[in-house]
Amino acid sequence: MTTKQLHQEFLAGSGICTDTRNIVENCFFIALKGANFNGNTFADEAVKKGAYRVVIDDEAFKNEKTILVKDTLTALQELAAFHRKHLKLPILSLTGSNGKTTTKELINAVLSKKYKTIATQGNLNNHIGVPLTLLSMTSETEMGIVEMGANHLHEIENLCQIAQPDYGYITNFGKAHLEGFGSLEGVVKGKSELYTHLKDHDKTVFVNGAETKQLELTKTMNRVVFNETIIQLMDASNEVKVKFKNTEIQSKLVGLYNFNNIAAAIAIGDYFNVPEEQIKTAIEGYIPQNNRSQRLEKAGHKILLDAYNANPTSMMAALENFKQAEGNRKILILGDMFEMGSEAEKEHQHIVDFLEQNPFGKAYLVGSNFNKTKTKASHIKTFESFDDFKKQFKAKDFKNCFFLIKGSRGMALERVLNLL
Template structure:
């Protein structure tokens, strides 16, 4: 079936779905397969649950005219998403980076929603499946789409750009994330910069951090770039006022108080403000949007529990984000500061060095107690009694002693699931 024919069927459906557990009446179900499962086997179940059509790529599972056979369901999903994006003709803002993608995406969405009908990536559905699903969730009422793009190897962002065809873009930063897949920090820079490469080659607009030397060097001569800075009046000026614990800043002589902790969040707040300004959102509406935004999903959340104040930042971690989180805890004017840290994944040959670096940093900062959890952290060498090491969460749980009247940072990679610590606290 040609993509334009499939598109007409799509327009008669309520939504696109790839998981039979979530199928609703009049959905279009795509039978995507993985390494350990054949998605075609779920097609009939999707139809029984109310799906209007099931898109399959194995003729053996064709049951009726409601099962649409294509050569490859994943490629068809991606082509349909691009076709839909072209038919809508709306503005697409894409963003990527090592840290802060989801928070930045949510801030941009919150700000632009003050003036426009927006559709943004849900959660972190930012890969070769999530990006098409985000595009297909947009409707003819959507005025601006905000698409988060994730990657763990080179050429991935380039591929996602071909699907989403963004008009605007932003890279949060270049950090030590997915070093195993990218082959080192230089690989991270090259891989993330594929977004800027796409935008410059198509004469599209780029937002950037003019205080980041890498970004400034790449973009200062590009005429369709819009930068922000904390000290250079050639760019949109943002002044960080304080971050103890919440970030307060000034833009256009307007003081804005956020609900985000850590001075590292100033860049996320700055670009949301800049993009709002670019799209003619008033500074008062930008202020209201940012001050109403409260982080969720274990991303820099402040949680009060009994006598403890918890910085819950356990959604994910890499050496760059771990370092700034520890520095933020160090800078807090609080008594009895505790860091509970879990292993960082996908670091490849750098894993031992990077975990030791974090252990060394935590040991030397003004933090009263450091708890290291995981197979990588258990191998690190420590210098004094304030550092405690556990091979696993279960090991930590077994030896856990009650923590009270403390300011506690919880951070680790997603696979460590350190949100479980909350139940102990």
């Protein structure tokens, strides 16, 4: 079956599905495989639950509603690329080391004030998530917003081949996924694959004027440079407040590092002619969730919860922000930064060295990487695991404190909230 024929079958159904736990009536089910599962084995179950068609790549699981292809993942990606060309709608893609998901959510909040948008759900931004995002778009969609994640070279390049973006934005270049990229230079090269695609197809890129490296990389491209007209009005302990033209915008996002995320959403909204007041409404109405830059209060404590992810760049940004924030009795609970590869020891020690030289609060460092670091500072304590930390953490020892909680997703440091 050709991709065009497969697309006709897809359009006859009611949306895409890859998990039998989430099947809706008349959906188009694609049986993907992974290291620990084989979607082909769920073909009969998918039909029983109401799937219109089931795409498989193992003829042993054929039934009256299956479509046999050579490889289901390839079929998914080719179908998404075909669907994207079929719809002919403008696509904005974004990537970067930090702030991708928050920026994507802000951009969607702003653009949806004027357009019917579809954006990446959560952080489904990989070789499966990007195709699923594209296939969730319909003839009614007026603009697509596609987040692209990567932890090695050529990944963004491949995602661009599928999404064919018309516009692009890179949040920043930071020390993330060093295990896959090898170095910061590797990160720059990998993320810049978005720039390469946009330049090769004569498309447009949005560039933060404060990012010197990005200004250099995009100087021969069609670009929209922003930041000059957006002014920061805040201190480090409060929600970010900005002024755009004649409008002051009070967000619910905490942290100096979120200024660039907000500025990007404002600039992109302005470029696409979203009215100033609607931009203000969208930014002010966005509430951070999923452990990203959340400001909480519990048991008399103020808490900055940023436990969704961490890498050396985002960790240092959070620490610099917390250092400047107003408030006494500061407590830092930091978890290991993952996917650092051979740089893990150096990068974790760098964080410890910073905390030694800047004793603005007591620091509790959790995880095997932090536990290997060296320090003689009395205000820094390290723990091999969360369980070790939990055994020694006594809520009664803390009163009216200001907590920063940050670590990689695998550390699940939001569990600290239960200890309070």
